[in-house]
Amino acid sequence: MSQNLAKQAAARAAIKYIEDDSIVGVGTGSTVNFFIDALAEIKGRIEGAVSSSEASTERLKSHGIPVYDLNAVDSIPVYVDGADESNRYLQLIKGGGAALTREKIVTAVAEKFVCIADPSKVVGCLGEFPLPVEVIPMARSHVARQLVKLGGDPVYREGVITDNGNIILDVYNMKIEKPIEMETAINQIVGVVTNGLFAEKGADVLLIGKEDGEVEILTK
Numbered sequence: 001m002s003q004n005l006a007k008q009a010a011a012r013a014a015i016k017y018i019e020d021d022s023i024v025g026v027g028t029g030s031t032v033n034f035f036i037d038a039l040a041e042i043k044g045r046i047e048g049a050v051s052s053s054e055a056s057t058e059r060l061k062s063h064g065i066p067v068y069d070l071n072a073v074d075s076i077p078v079y080v081d082g083a084d085e086s087n088r089y090l091q092l093i094k095g096g097g098a099a100l101t102r103e104k105i106v107t108a109v110a111e112k113f114v115c116i117a118d119p120s121k122v123v124g125c126l127g128e129f130p131l132p133v134e135v136i137p138m139a140r141s142h143v144a145r146q147l148v149k150l151g152g153d154p155v156y157r158e159g160v161i162t163d164n165g166n167i168i169l170d171v172y173n174m175k176i177e178k179p180i181e182m183e184t185a186i187n188q189i190v191g192v193v194t195n196g197l198f199a200e201k202g203a204d205v206l207l208i209g210k211e212d213g214e215v216e217i218l219t220k
């Protein structure tokens with residue numbers, strides 16, 4: 001599939017940002033899976049990884065890459081992760097795979113966030129992709145009502161429990177013209193754990209892979 005060639009090109013390009021003997025921050029998703037496979041080829045050069053999901057942890061371990069608890073790590077020079085959408089300012093929507101909270105935590109620790117994507121992820125205005133919000137289960141209806149007040153149409157993601165034991169509301173029909181303000185407003189709602197806007201701290205580098213193997217590099 002040509003989209004997979006594009007994802008793989010971006011994932012492989014991220015390898016040159018990895019520092020020798022470092023702990024690598026690793027995100028989640030189909031694009032990151034290509035990155036984990038590429039990382040396995042240079043695993044002798046790194047100390048190990050911190051992972052943002054059980055799924056990525058399993059894949060890292062299957063390649064023999066040591067996975068550390070975030071609390072046992074002093075620094076993460078580079079975090080590599082995909083996105084569901086990116087605007088030209090490298091502000092992102094993430095969480096299509098429900099891993100947003102741990103991803104945001106690792107992003108907060110990392111010195112540099114390298115985002116890997118195929119061209120379909122790049123948009124003019126965030127919000128075409130429904131915005132994932134991780135919510136404490138008992139607050140589901142309350143949070144949904146508040147999200148409606150912010151202009152969105154929240155939909156409960158049936159059958160999904162996050163790695164943290166919570167639920168996801170996907171918010172449709174939001175044209176997010178002020179991502180930082182929206183990220184902050186949603187985080188103020190009691191019962192919200194995290195929302196999928198990575199705007200206050202977005203990516204530092206965006207690698208857009210193309211199906212012919214070329215990679216466009218955008219920086220802040």
Ligand SMILES: O=C[C@H](O)[C@H](O)[C@H](O)COP(=O)(O)O
Nearest residue numbers: 029030031082095096097099
């Ligand atoms: O929760 C999942 C993550 O935020 C992913 O990085 C995002 O959904 C992109 O995933 P994919 O590379 O599969 O499109």
